[in-house]
Amino acid sequence: MTDFEDVDQRLARLARETEALHPSAGFSARVMLAIEAESAPSFWESTWFSSRRLLPIAALAAALAVGWAASLEHSVDDELATSYASAELE
């Protein structure tokens, strides 16, 4: 600051002289990395999304299992009925 420079003149000079400041190389890339990390889904979010994709397959498998169990029960009942009938005949 010179003897003749008042507060506003000094501020104006420092504004001019700091005008050349700009971000360092790679600053934008660092920011975007932080943003991508922020937008990446968390463990539970990704687990939920993966699970949601498997939901129709799981539902189909469950339906098939129930159908198979029902048919198995029918055949066991038929076999039992046949064995009772033959025992009564004897």
Place this chain on the structure above:
Amino acid sequence: MDTLEKAVDRVLSGDTSAFQQIVAQTSVRLVRLGARIMGNQADAEDVVQEAYVKAFRALKAGEFDRRSSTATWLYRIVVNGAIDAKRSRNRRGETSDEAVETAAWDGAASAEARVALTELDEWLGSLPTEQRATLVLQSLEGMNNGEIAEVMGVSEGAVEQRLVRARATLRQRRQQS
């Protein structure tokens, strides 16, 4: 609607890559503002990076109500972040000189800008952080009192009061030296 607002629209509709456009359009002004408040560029870059992450989170959460322009909103986040960081550095008793010594200058600033930033930091170092930020916004960023009030979330009267006090302190210091 300017390109900054369009980029915000794209981020709001789920296009994360559009945030790069926001960074490209605003980073020079925001880092310069941060450096003028913090007194060194390395701290300013940390503050601005954190501000971008906060802004991104707010956009994703639908918290940006667009009552102010995107540029004003980003200015507000950076100014608040810089004031908080400066205060916590002052509480730790760390001076800007120590911070500058530990921060590596990588040629992002010319020698003249570097010297001017150090001079600015030493000169404004005696001011309370809010007064310093207010003076920077007016005299170095060229904002009027209404714009400063919007960025800092205070009345225009409070802005005027801070500016008067800051100038009085600086004049007093000059007379003492």
